[in-house]
Amino acid sequence: MESQSTQKLKNPPKPHNPISELWWFFAAATCVKLLLIPAYRSTDFEVHRHWLAITHSxxxxxxxxxxxxxxTLDYPPFFAYFERFLSIFANLIDPQMVHLQNGLNYSSDTVVYFQRVSVCVSDLCLLYGVYRLTRNLDPVRRKLIWVLVVWSPMLVVVDHLHFQYNGFLLGVLLISLSYLEEGRDLMGGLVFAVLLCFKHLFAVAAPVYFVYLLRHYCWKGLVRGFGRLLILGTLVVAVFAVAYGPFVYHGQIKQVIHRMFPFGRGLCHAYWAPNFWVFYILLDKVIAFLLGRLGFKIQAPAASFTGGLVGDSSPFAVLPQITPAITFIMVLLALSPCLIKAWRDPRPMMITRWVAYAYTCGFLFGWHVHEKASLHFVIPLAIVAVQNLDTARHYFFLSIVSCYSLFPLLFESQEYPIKVLLLLLHSMLMWLGFSAQFTKDKTLEMAPSGKNKDSHLGLNRSVTAAQKGGFDIGWVVWSYLVGLLLVEIWGQFLHPIFLGAELPFLPLMLISVYCSVGVMYSFLWQLKHILVS
Incomplete structure (x- = not known):
């Protein structure tokens, strides 16, 4: 009889191929998204259909x-080119879909299926970005990131129900970050420049990219450094030239910039976006109310924070007006510790954390922030979440808060079970995944002496905590999450019973304020860990 070793030589095990497993994750997610095709869709659905018609006609x-x-078209040129590409296939399927005049608010079954499927197909970019960032990780961490990103309930809600193409754009961001983590700075900067020409709101992280690339890639002596800076600058300029060059040629560049930066829209995009300005607006309302009770004549804005209107914000009743310049300065001030850290110690493995922090700053303090922009920091943080127990705890908390803050986007009753089940399933999968990871860590990363064998390198400092019981989030986080449940019970069930049609703004205001507390806590947590890392 042949020995076992001889048999293994004759029949060697097949090499592990993570991409095949990732395809199964993607296929499962796509099946769920296809089932949701008939569900709710927002005005963004007609926005993108109209953009198909504009670029085609x-x-x-x-x-x-x-x-x-x-x-009107208000995304950068690369996204307009993307819509033009999609319009070729849309015209073949249903010419009415891309008819500029007669196609207004056209929503036949062909339109619905075409646009829904186009988002699913464009998610292949997200798939590739996740693959690049996880291909060298161990199987447990790799699959956990796949669950957090590919099965993200926030992406399902925003892209496949509400309707946008965030998965595609975030895939480009993850591709850029993967190159930077590999030390391929030139490619990372090039892909990020491409991303900015798809959606300019990602520019919040541009200062981090600039400082990091200048220090890590270009700071190599006077002659060599200048040469690298010239190469990097040339590539970035070339990308922008391809994107904006045709519009410069047609004398349209001012109109493009005006559409992309509509500062006249006001400070807030929607009153439930959970950022810093919620507290400012609420304070303005409280002061105005108190002054009115004291006999002062306070003229309330026509469309107030609590009036239930989504759109342009009106001037504040009491507090000083906030201008775009003020929000720009506040974002830069919040970013400055991260920029200093990136300059002093430009480590490739920290770039994803820094970029996520940048988007958190932009979300909290930026001008006319969309509530959907929380995806910009939640998805990159999923890559960081598997690094240690403390970060995993934070991500568990933040992803639940951010996902819940999107609930008002789906306000129709038939979608209520969908969003609740998506959040519950996500929470359960996170808990099981993090528990499996840190249970594994405590058995694999301990030396015979009982001490962390990598402690002299400062690696995985959370193993000792993991030993004490695996994954846990502590009573403070549990208390906050129970508060989320109480907010939802009040708004969905108790408010109609006790107040009926009175104070219709109150449930959404409670969601906004309560989730803002959670996002502000996340900002401070991220800032602390950037400073001490």
């Missing part, structure tokens, strides 16, 4: 001038 020189519909 008009010459490029007219794209940013068209006012056939209120939903």
């Amino acid at each position: 008009l010459p490029l020189s007219q794209w940013y001038l068209d006012e056939t519909s209120p939903w």
